[in-house]
Amino acid sequence: MHTExxxxxxxxxxxxxxxxxxxxxxLLLVRELLSGPKRFKDLQDALIGIGTNLLxxxxxxxxxxxxxxxxxxxxxxVAMVYELTERGRRLDEVVLSLARWGTGLLEEPxxxxxxxxxxxxxxxxxxxxxxxxGRDLRMTYEFRIDDEVFHVIVRDGKASGDMGxxxxxxxxxxxxxxxxxxxxxGVTPVDKAANSNALVVGDRDTLQQVLELFNPVPMRR
Amino acid sequence: MHTExxxxxxxxxxxxxxxxxxxxxxLLLVRELLSGPKRFKDLQDALIGIGTNLLxxxxxxxxxxxxxxxxxxxxxxVAMVYELTERGRRLDEVVLSLARWGTGLLEEPxxxxxxxxxxxxxxxxxxxxxxxxGRDLRMTYEFRIDDEVFHVIVRDGKASGDMGxxxxxxxxxxxxxxxxxxxxxGVTPVDKAANSNALVVGDRDTLQQVLELFNPVPMRR
DNA sequence: CCGGATCCGTAACGATACTG
DNA sequence: CAGTATCGTTACGGATCCGG
Numbered sequence: 442m443h444t445e446x447x448x449x450x451x452x453x454x455x456x457x458x459x460x461x462x463x464x465x466x467x468l469l470l471v472r473e474l475l476s477g478p479k480r481f482k483d484l485q486d487a488l489i490g491i492g493t494n495l496l497x498x499x500x501x502x503x504x505x506x507x508x509x510x511x512x513x514x515x516x517x518x519v520a521m522v523y524e525l526t527e528r529g530r531r532l533d534e535v536v537l538s539l540a541r542w543g544t545g546l547l548e549e550p551x552x553x554x555x556x557x558x559x560x561x562x563x564x565x566x567x568x569x570x571x572x573x574x575g576r577d578l579r580m581t582y583e584f585r586i587d588d589e590v591f592h593v594i595v596r597d598g599k600a601s602g603d604m605g606x607x608x609x610x611x612x613x614x615x616x617x618x619x620x621x622x623x624x625x626x627g628v629t630p631v632d633k634a635a636n637s638n639a640l641v642v643g644d645r646d647t648l649q650q651v652l653e654l655f656n657p658v659p660m661r662r
Numbered sequence: 663m664h665t666e667x668x669x670x671x672x673x674x675x676x677x678x679x680x681x682x683x684x685x686x687x688x689l690l691l692v693r694e695l696l697s698g699p700k701r702f703k704d705l706q707d708a709l710i711g712i713g714t715n716l717l718x719x720x721x722x723x724x725x726x727x728x729x730x731x732x733x734x735x736x737x738x739x740v741a742m743v744y745e746l747t748e749r750g751r752r753l754d755e756v757v758l759s760l761a762r763w764g765t766g767l768l769e770e771p772x773x774x775x776x777x778x779x780x781x782x783x784x785x786x787x788x789x790x791x792x793x794x795x796g797r798d799l800r801m802t803y804e805f806r807i808d809d810e811v812f813h814v815i816v817r818d819g820k821a822s823g824d825m826g827x828x829x830x831x832x833x834x835x836x837x838x839x840x841x842x843x844x845x846x847x848g849v850t851p852v853d854k855a856a857n858s859n860a861l862v863v864g865d866r867d868t869l870q871q872v873l874e875l876f877n878p879v880p881m882r883r
Numbered sequence: 884c885c886g887g888a889t890c891c892g893t894a895a896c897g898a899t900a901c902t903g
Numbered sequence: 904c905a906g907t908a909t910c911g912t913t914a915c916g917g918a919t920c921c922g923g
Contacts, residue, residue, distance in 0.1 A: 444904070446894090447686075447894070447916090449690065449711070449779055450710075450766070450773075450775060450776045451690075451710070451776065451777050451778070451779075451782065452713065452762075452772045452773075452776045452777065452778040452782070453693075453778075453779075453782035453783070453785075453786075453844065454760075454761040454762070454763075454764035454765045454767070454768055454782070454783075454785065454786040454789070455690065455693050455757060455760050455764055455782070455786075456690060456764075456782070457764045457767040457768060458678045458760045458761065458763050458764025458767065459689060459760070460763075461764075461767065461885055463684075463686070463689075464895085465668075465684070465895085465896070466896095468676065468680060468684075469670065469672075469676065469677060472676050480904085480905085481905050482904060482905075483904075485905095489671075489672070490670075490671065490897080490898095491788055491897085492896080492898060492899080493899095493905080493906065493907085494896090494897090494898095494906085494907070494908080494909095495895090495896065495897075496906090497905085497906060503913075518904080520905090521904090521905070521906095528766075531763060532763060534759045534762070534763070535756070535759045535760055535763055536676060536757045537759075538756045538759040539675075539676050539679045539680070539756055540675040540676045540679065541675070541755070542675075542679050542689075542752060542753060542755070543674075543676055543678045543679030543680075544675045545677035545681075545749070546675070546678040546679060546682065547675055547678060549671045550813075552671075552673075554671060555671045555672065555673045556671055556672050557672070557673040557674075558672075558674075559675070561672065561673070561674035561675070561676070562674070562675075564674075564675065564676055565674075565675040565676075568675070570823070571896080575782055584906075591838070628721075630797065662704070667913095668896080668897090668914080685914090686914085686915070687915095701886090701906075702885070702886055702887075703884085703885060703886080706886095711891090711916080711917095712916090713915080713916055713917060713918085714886075714887060714888085715887080715888070715889080715890095715915090715916090715917095716914090716915065716916075717886095717887090718886080718887055718888075741885085741886095805902070834886085
């Protein structure tokens, strides 16, 4: 007797959600796709260690579950890209709440052999966003960390992140990942932050604002 | 060559969270334990289909990861109980955001052979709670659905659920699960709800309040 | 009966090789 | 670059057994 694919078979919102996104790699794929459409190779690089076969079947599953659409880019550069659907994009809350919870686990420092990409901290940062403080703001912050560039837009009370450069950033923060981590997760006072090995384009008040907007302390529920 | 247990090995808040709670059954165990300590047998019954071996190893993993503590109840009735730690309890946000996302998946009706326990809808209900409306409330609602009894407490702007009876409920709703689902997920107007095969102890305004507090429409982001 | 431990077949995953 | 194919390993599902 064979069970027809591994499912919880529970009429429960949590169980049904886990039936769809509970398998290995799925949420990490969502993490990558939340900052814009990606190609097969980009995903493989970002997820590291995933086999091309698994990546392929995952993407097919996600397509079947209406989390992802696959489309061919118009010429020039005819390429397949994977993009989140509306249903997939609504997983942002799930990713943020998991990232917020997981931020506590980052206190245990980076282990040997553990991989790292600066933009992974983007979600940790966004998960600490304080909507009260950002209510009436309309700001754009650009970050150039190691060899990656991404930006955060605060608008309509919400904060969202994307890869690549920003249009007309109010602040540009350029540093290595260690200084960025101190900025985001540390209790770095703005004076000290400005003195670290980071190049900041923008005024001190704006930097202070960033620190407060995404400050994990005090821990909010 | 053997990889030392399956881990993402990514210095990323999401990936580290998934390393801890991403395995099968773990979040469903958290779901059960969020409404109070449980015994081995209770968990086995609630999770259905889980083997005693897996349940055992999962609980041990969770204990090792500081999500759960195992303690023996004082006599009479010397029994092992499993209880969430502080870190485990802080997963409530994760469970709620997943339940909120998964509620959309419940529109596809209950499949043949799919299991069901009324209290599973408790999390679906709590995930739709509107903190604005409940800001200054201090209410207790008791639900007796099929053969299960649980209650919801709204206090300090937050809503929490627990198994068992309430102390002095402001409202008691008694019905089968179908009527409860209509109450929670349907757009049942209060008049119609009062006319369904449900016995309500409490006044109409209180019932109306419940409907509004946990109304999934309009979908909030 | 509760709280597991042990064993075994199957499904999912990981690594690599291969192809259009 | 964007995947398929293959194959060894690990995790899970189901059943059985066992001590208190």
